[in-house]
Every structure is written in structure tokens, then in C-alpha cells.
Amino acid sequence: MSTSSETTTAWTGRVVRGDRGSVRVVDGDGGVTTARVAVAVSDPLDAPCVGDWVSVVQTGDDVAVVAVLPRRTLLERAEPGGSSRHQPLAANVDVVAVVVGLDQMPSLEKVERLLVVAWSSGAAVHVVLTKADLASDAADVADDITGQLGAAVIVCSATTGEGIPEVAALAADGATLALVGSSGAGKSSLMNAIVGDEVVATSAIRSDGRGRHTTVRRELVALPGGGWIIDTPGLRGVGVTASDGLASAFADVESLARSCRFADCTHEVEPGCAVRAALDSGSLTLRRYESWRTLQREALWLERRTDSRLAAEQNRQVRRTTREQRRFRRARGH
Numbered sequence: 001m002s003t004s005s006e007t008t009t010a011w012t013g014r015v016v017r018g019d020r021g022s023v024r025v026v027d028g029d030g031g032v033t034t035a036r037v038a039v040a041v042s043d044p045l046d047a048p049c050v051g052d053w054v055s056v057v058q059t060g061d062d063v064a065v066v067a068v069l070p071r072r073t074l075l076e077r078a079e080p081g082g083s084s085r086h087q088p089l090a091a092n093v094d095v096v097a098v099v100v101g102l103d104q105m106p107s108l109e110k111v112e113r114l115l116v117v118a119w120s121s122g123a124a125v126h127v128v129l130t131k132a133d134l135a136s137d138a139a140d141v142a143d144d145i146t147g148q149l150g151a152a153v154i155v156c157s158a159t160t161g162e163g164i165p166e167v168a169a170l171a172a173d174g175a176t177l178a179l180v181g182s183s184g185a186g187k188s189s190l191m192n193a194i195v196g197d198e199v200v201a202t203s204a205i206r207s208d209g210r211g212r213h214t215t216v217r218r219e220l221v222a223l224p225g226g227g228w229i230i231d232t233p234g235l236r237g238v239g240v241t242a243s244d245g246l247a248s249a250f251a252d253v254e255s256l257a258r259s260c261r262f263a264d265c266t267h268e269v270e271p272g273c274a275v276r277a278a279l280d281s282g283s284l285t286l287r288r289y290e291s292w293r294t295l296q297r298e299a300l301w302l303e304r305r306t307d308s309r310l311a312a313e314q315n316r317q318v319r320r321t322t323r324e325q326r327r328f329r330r331a332r333g334h
């Protein structure tokens with residue numbers, strides 16, 4: 001409790017770590033403080049998350065986040081396990097690096113899926129092919145990704161340092177760079193190589209080649225040059241959350257779909273279907289077409305689940321109100 005002799009100060013800071021009920025906030029001088037969250041949130045997406053700029057009010061020992069400033073971008077994912085809820089991963093990200101390890105042959109479908117998540121955030125997107133020291137065909141894989149998925153690619157290795165300055169440059173001029181990718185892709189190693197310090201623990205690869213799930217806390221790190229970098233948790237089963245990300249990740253197919261003769265073309269049997277025509281001519285690969293359909297179905301399914309969750313919540317609200325109204329009427333003798 002504050003006493004009248006304590007002064008109250010208000011300042012703006014950035015969340016560098018989020019925990020349940022409290023956050024760590026860095027101020028303009030680089031000092032980091034733990035603050036309790038005093039913002040009423042009805043949607044988990046509105047709770048302060050890593051990368052958020054927040055208003056902090058400090059009275060004596062009590063430090064509280066009282067407001068989350070409007071977000072420019074938000075990197076989010078559908079909660080694992082097929083729920084329709086979305087989880088915020090990082091806010092105000094300028095560039096998302098989709099990190100893919102070259103220790104295994106990358107699956108274009110998995111990269112595509114991560115690209116949709118990345119593009120949905122509203123940030124710029126790059127694919128970063130890391131562990132180049134373990135692959136002899138890095139340039140071919142890079143060409144494939146640029147050619148087939150239309151994404152900008154940087155090839156690098158945390159071990160040899162190749163390409164690290166190019167990745168670090170994504171966080172130049174005060175920009176915030178977020179690393180996303182599956183577990184074991186090499187995100188933490190990349191982050192350590194950029195920061196030049198062991199800031200995050202890396203996970204050893206299991207003998208079956210799959211990443212082990214590490215539980216290190218993910219923090220936003222301020223770089224000496226003014227930029228910021230954050231390593232997000234390894235995304236295992238990433239759900240596709242928004243159709244606008246899909247539109248960016250598949251801009252080529254979506255633009256074809258817009259020139260189909262019928263506006264509601266299902267791209268299956270209709271005459272004048274520009275998508276099928278591109279498939280027939282070979283300018284669109286069957287692999288990319290099928291990947292687009294799969295992710296589209298998934299986004300649609302998640303949207304419907306979200307809608308039914310909202311409908312259920314509204315029903316509960318209505319039931320609660322009628323119950324209260326009945327009680328009110330009873331009390332008044334009606």
C-alpha cells in the first residue's frame with residue numbers, strides 16, 4: 001500500500017519478458033524492473049506480451065503496468081492442440097526470420113506454414129537457412145525457396161559465422177527481429193551468434209535428429225546498435241491463424257484465383273478457372289496448389305471454431321443476464 005509521502009512516477013517501457021501476472025520491463029536507461037499487470041483483459045491476446053510498449057506507474061515499491069500501447073504488429077499462433085484460442089508470441093516485431101536448419105532437407109510445406117504465421121503478423125519476412133556448414137547444397141535450397149515460395153533468403157551458420165552479419169542487419173536502425181522456427185532449427189544458436197554472447201541456452205539435438213523441447217525463458221534482447229531481437233519458442237505444430245497471412249504467403253495463387261471466371265470458384269471443376277489453367281500449363285506446381293488448399297482449409301476451420309467459441313460465450317452472457325433479471329424481478333415481487 002502506498003502512503004501519502006511516496007511519490008508516484010509514470011514512464012513508458014518495453015516488455016522484455018512475460019510471465020503470468022507480471023512482466024519484466026526495460027526503461028529508457030536500460031534498467032529492468034518487474035511490474036505487476038494492472039490491465040483488465042478479456043482476451044488473452046490483449047495481455048501485455050514480449051515486445052509490447054507499456055505505460056508503467058510506480059508508487060514506492062509498487063510497479064504496475066497500467067496500459068498497453070497500440071501494437072504495430074503482433075506475431076501470434078493458434079494454441080497447440082487444435083484449440084481456437086490464439087497466443088501472442090511477440091508484439092511490435094518489424095522483421096520475422098523464419099529459421100530453417102540445413103542439417104535436414106527442409107520441407108517446403110513446413111516452411112510455407114511458418115511463412116503464413118510470419119506474414120500474418122504484419123511484419124516483413126525473411127527465410128534464414130542456418131547450419132550451412134552441414135549442407136553442400138545450401139544455394140540450391142535457397143533458390144528453391146525463393147523460386148517456389150517467393151521469400152527472401154539468407155544462408156548462414158552460427159558455427160562458422162557465415163551470413164551472421166546479414167541476419168544481424170535485419171535488426172538495424174532500431175528494428176525488432178523475431179526468430180521463429182521449429183524446435184532444434186538453430187534459433188538460440190543464431191541469437192547467441194548475433195548477440196555475441198551466450199544469452200540463451202541451446203538444446204542438444206536428440207539422436208533421432210529431432211529437437212528436444214527446451215524450456216528457457218524467451219526474452220527480448222536489446223542490441224548495442226539500437227535494435228532488438230527475440231527468440232520465440234520452437235513451434236512444433238503451428239496453427240495457421242489468419243487468412244491475410246495466407247494471402248501474402250500465396251500471393252501468386254491468390255492472384256490467379258482472383259482472375260477465375262466465377263467469384264466463388266472452388267478451383268475444382270469450374271470452367272474459366274485460372275488456378276486449374278496454371279496447373280495444366282505447369283506454371284503452378286501441384287505441390288504448391290495442394291499446400292495452399294490444406295492451409296486454407298485449416299484457416300477456415302479455425303475461423304469457424306473461433307466463431308463458435310464467441311457464440312458460446314455470448315450465450316453464456318445472455319443466460320447470466322436472464323438469471324439476474326429473474327432474481328431482480330423476484331426481489332421486486334413480480
Ligand SMILES: Nc1nc2c(ncn2[C@@H]2O[C@H](COP(=O)(O)OP(=O)(O)OP(=O)(O)O)[C@@H](O)[C@H]2O)c(=O)[nH]1
Pocket residue numbers: 130131132133134156157158159160181182183184185186187188189190201202203204205211212213214232233234235
Ligand atoms: N553445425 C551446426 N550446428 C548448429 C548450428 N546452429 C545450431 N546448431 C546445433 O543445432 C542444435 C539446435 O540448436 P538450437 O539453437 O538450440 O535450436 P533452437 O531452434 O533454439 O531450438 P529450440 O530451443 O528447441 O526451439 C544444437 O545442437 C546446436 O548446437 C550451426 O550453424 N551449425
Ligand SMILES: [Zn+2]
Pocket residue numbers: 257260261265266267268270272273274275276
Ligand atoms: Zn478457380
